[in-house]
Amino acid sequence: MDTSQYLNVFMDECQEHLQILNQSLLDLEKDPENIDILHAIFRSAHTLKGASATMGFNKMANVTHAMEDVLGLLRKQELQINPEIINLLFDALDLLEALAKGITEGREEDIEVAGILQRLKKYSQQPEEKTTPADSNDRRKKLQLRYTAEEKENISKLLESGSFLYHLDIQLKKDCLLKGARAFMILRELESVGTIMRTIPTAKELEDEQFDLEFIIGLCSKEPIEKIVKLIKRVTDVKEVKSESVKAEEILIERRESKPQEVQTTVAKTETAGSAAQKKDEPAQKPSSPVHTGPNIYPTVRVDIRKLDTLMNLIAELVINRSQIEQLSSEIKDQRLEETVEHLSRLTIDLRDQVLKTRMVSIDQVFSRFPRLVRDLAKGTQKEVELQLSGVDTELDRTVIDEIGDPLVHIIRNCVDHGIEKPEEREAAGKPRTGVVALDAYQTGNSVIITVTDDGRGMDPEKIGAAAVEKGFITKDALDDLSDQEKINLIFLPGFSTAKEVSDVSGRGVGMDAVKNKISALGGVVSINSVPGEGTKFTIQLPLTLAIIQTLMIQLGEEVYAIPTSFVDQTISVNRKDIKILRHQEVTLLRGEVIPLLRLQDYLGIQGARNSDLDELDVVVFKSGEKRVGCVVDSLLRQQDVVIKSLGGFLGNIPGIAGATILGDGRVALILDLRDVA
Amino acid sequence: MKKEEVREETTQLVVFKLGEEEFGVNILQVREIEKLDQGLTRVPKAPHFVEGVINLRGEIIPIVDLRKRFGLTLPPLGLDSRVIIVEVGEEAVGMLVDAVVEVLRVPLSAIEAAPSITKGVNSYYLAGVAKIEERLIVLLNLERALSPEEAEELSKAELG
Numbered sequence: 001m002d003t004s005q006y007l008n009v010f011m012d013e014c015q016e017h018l019q020i021l022n023q024s025l026l027d028l029e030k031d032p033e034n035i036d037i038l039h040a041i042f043r044s045a046h047t048l049k050g051a052s053a054t055m056g057f058n059k060m061a062n063v064t065h066a067m068e069d070v071l072g073l074l075r076k077q078e079l080q081i082n083p084e085i086i087n088l089l090f091d092a093l094d095l096l097e098a099l100a101k102g103i104t105e106g107r108e109e110d111i112e113v114a115g116i117l118q119r120l121k122k123y124s125q126q127p128e129e130k131t132t133p134a135d136s137n138d139r140r141k142k143l144q145l146r147y148t149a150e151e152k153e154n155i156s157k158l159l160e161s162g163s164f165l166y167h168l169d170i171q172l173k174k175d176c177l178l179k180g181a182r183a184f185m186i187l188r189e190l191e192s193v194g195t196i197m198r199t200i201p202t203a204k205e206l207e208d209e210q211f212d213l214e215f216i217i218g219l220c221s222k223e224p225i226e227k228i229v230k231l232i233k234r235v236t237d238v239k240e241v242k243s244e245s246v247k248a249e250e251i252l253i254e255r256r257e258s259k260p261q262e263v264q265t266t267v268a269k270t271e272t273a274g275s276a277a278q279k280k281d282e283p284a285q286k287p288s289s290p291v292h293t294g295p296n297i298y299p300t301v302r303v304d305i306r307k308l309d310t311l312m313n314l315i316a317e318l319v320i321n322r323s324q325i326e327q328l329s330s331e332i333k334d335q336r337l338e339e340t341v342e343h344l345s346r347l348t349i350d351l352r353d354q355v356l357k358t359r360m361v362s363i364d365q366v367f368s369r370f371p372r373l374v375r376d377l378a379k380g381t382q383k384e385v386e387l388q389l390s391g392v393d394t395e396l397d398r399t400v401i402d403e404i405g406d407p408l409v410h411i412i413r414n415c416v417d418h419g420i421e422k423p424e425e426r427e428a429a430g431k432p433r434t435g436v437v438a439l440d441a442y443q444t445g446n447s448v449i450i451t452v453t454d455d456g457r458g459m460d461p462e463k464i465g466a467a468a469v470e471k472g473f474i475t476k477d478a479l480d481d482l483s484d485q486e487k488i489n490l491i492f493l494p495g496f497s498t499a500k501e502v503s504d505v506s507g508r509g510v511g512m513d514a515v516k517n518k519i520s521a522l523g524g525v526v527s528i529n530s531v532p533g534e535g536t537k538f539t540i541q542l543p544l545t546l547a548i549i550q551t552l553m554i555q556l557g558e559e560v561y562a563i564p565t566s567f568v569d570q571t572i573s574v575n576r577k578d579i580k581i582l583r584h585q586e587v588t589l590l591r592g593e594v595i596p597l598l599r600l601q602d603y604l605g606i607q608g609a610r611n612s613d614l615d616e617l618d619v620v621v622f623k624s625g626e627k628r629v630g631c632v633v634d635s636l637l638r639q640q641d642v643v644i645k646s647l648g649g650f651l652g653n654i655p656g657i658a659g660a661t662i663l664g665d666g667r668v669a670l671i672l673d674l675r676d677v678a
Numbered sequence: 679m680k681k682e683e684v685r686e687e688t689t690q691l692v693v694f695k696l697g698e699e700e701f702g703v704n705i706l707q708v709r710e711i712e713k714l715d716q717g718l719t720r721v722p723k724a725p726h727f728v729e730g731v732i733n734l735r736g737e738i739i740p741i742v743d744l745r746k747r748f749g750l751t752l753p754p755l756g757l758d759s760r761v762i763i764v765e766v767g768e769e770a771v772g773m774l775v776d777a778v779v780e781v782l783r784v785p786l787s788a789i790e791a792a793p794s795i796t797k798g799v800n801s802y803y804l805a806g807v808a809k810i811e812e813r814l815i816v817l818l819n820l821e822r823a824l825s826p827e828e829a830e831e832l833s834k835a836e837l838g
Binding site: 313316317320559603604605606645646647648649650651654655656657660662666667668669670 | 716719721733740766771
């Protein structure tokens, strides 16, 4: 079967379930008694198994299958949850993630799964050797449960015509070499005397040897049970056959039950008379199939992100067109036209907002990775760390979400590795043993703020300064001029790391400078506040969306440029008299601070700029780290929301230019990013 | 099979002029031909042969002046000048030319390798020349002609 067209769907589903597994395992670790969590894990593993087997990803199918076996035992409480098993399950999950990645990159084959399979099987096979009656009983229950309504119909017909329903629990000898062949022979023998209704595992899995030593068969036959058992035992390598004759009533009860149970998954949890009766009949039996447990699940549609991009572009066109029409209508001055145009404007804005919303994804997608990260980090560093998440519903543009994960991982690593102290150290300092790393996200205006706070030892400006001098980033004299905050900001320099010892947690070559660069590339800003002994707070400010940004339009000569307002510290008006020359550089005083002034026309090579002739100069002040730089322009035009367009690969990386946008009159204006110039 | 032997294989060229000389690009690489009737937006710090960018129905297209690109000294663009929008890889780029002449079908056999300098253009930028009767049409290698790198450096690197 050609399954490539389903690959995307499969991968989406796969990611979802991996996410659920990850979260549920973390929950399970905290609350090992909670059977519901275990059920959730089992369901996800089961779904993954089915999906991956259908897609032909056998490695993933095998691993999930082995996981399912262990989880099944845990669920039946034949195996006790202990940290070792949890770790094993986490390892298996990591392997699944690696496989998922491998599948997308087309190198699934290279990933080794045997180790994990063996470790998983060690657990799942142990108890089976001492197969207790309870165990097989339970299995048989499962066998009954799995009859579909149609099969039940068939069974009851066969029973009415004089057949019996037997459940056969067959065990092969441990040293059996051709398990698949033996199982096949048994199935063939049985087919000659009756109808096989169901096997666990499936007949296909039996043939492929995807079972341990035991399998179960549901058989309808007119022959007496003794004869059937004898028939099976004739096959070589059969160790033991347990048989049970199932009464018609049991099946019929189930037949009645099956209907409300199926309904349950679609209609919410209304207690029907039928299901109440069912509970009386079999109080211990939990329905194993309902999938929708969360509240209010609305139907959703998966859409290729590129389609949304196209839609966004079309809307942008429409917005531009709208302003052209507005322009025309204001020239024509017809009231009816103006009203229509106004209505059109409102519609376009609504439309744009809605499309923007469809691109928004809650930050939970990123945050949900971190509990696991913090757990592993804490274990690796022998620290006790609690992760607190808030604001997980905050939404950001999909593109920002995709990019923000790595910088956050790095910051969190830093917090756990460098920030949080060892438990003993914390106690000595009068703090609780367990350190806290808190992530928060919230929206303000057109930005989203993400903060990462730890209550660790904080950053010591003196130590950072000393290290910077030692590494030759800064001279000792220059260091003395820096404020404490500026010293802390030194960690953003490329190649800077204060870790005294190289741990396997941080110090992997990605420094804070990479974090800063990434966030800058997203049009964001990162800053640090730290109080020695009390902790550190990283604050990241990101634009809500990358597609539409608020800009300040400026004019220089005949040219118009857009500057994202998020880059702008403030705009000021400077009188010519207040400009001084300091070391060949024009400077001015801004509330006691000396800021250099840059004539933008020189930097951008613009002809005919007028500002050198003006007495009052409009200056846009940029903030780069703690430094401010003023850029002199001819005039400030207006604030305007613009759609960012790429200049394309041909003009790719021109320093100072972040992209382009199309103005109301159809002309192109470039978007300036002068933070690095400043 | 026989037909192929009889009918010679051909390719279609869009023929345009830089100054008085005729150049050609494969028609499959040409997306459209436009008049430059809107304002160009200059891009600071772009390569010297990039005139600027235009808005082509919502898409930002860089405009390359081929004359500057090839270092030809020619009079300013006249009324017949056009922008040929070509596709190079994933990118659309506009080429400013003095005039678009015609679409011409040429037999592949008429195309020869370009001499090292053809009509003042470094052969590094060229895919060959087509000789049709008395005409000599210079075929461009768009991947090279429209890459931001300079020919001198590149051809040196290739030779070295």
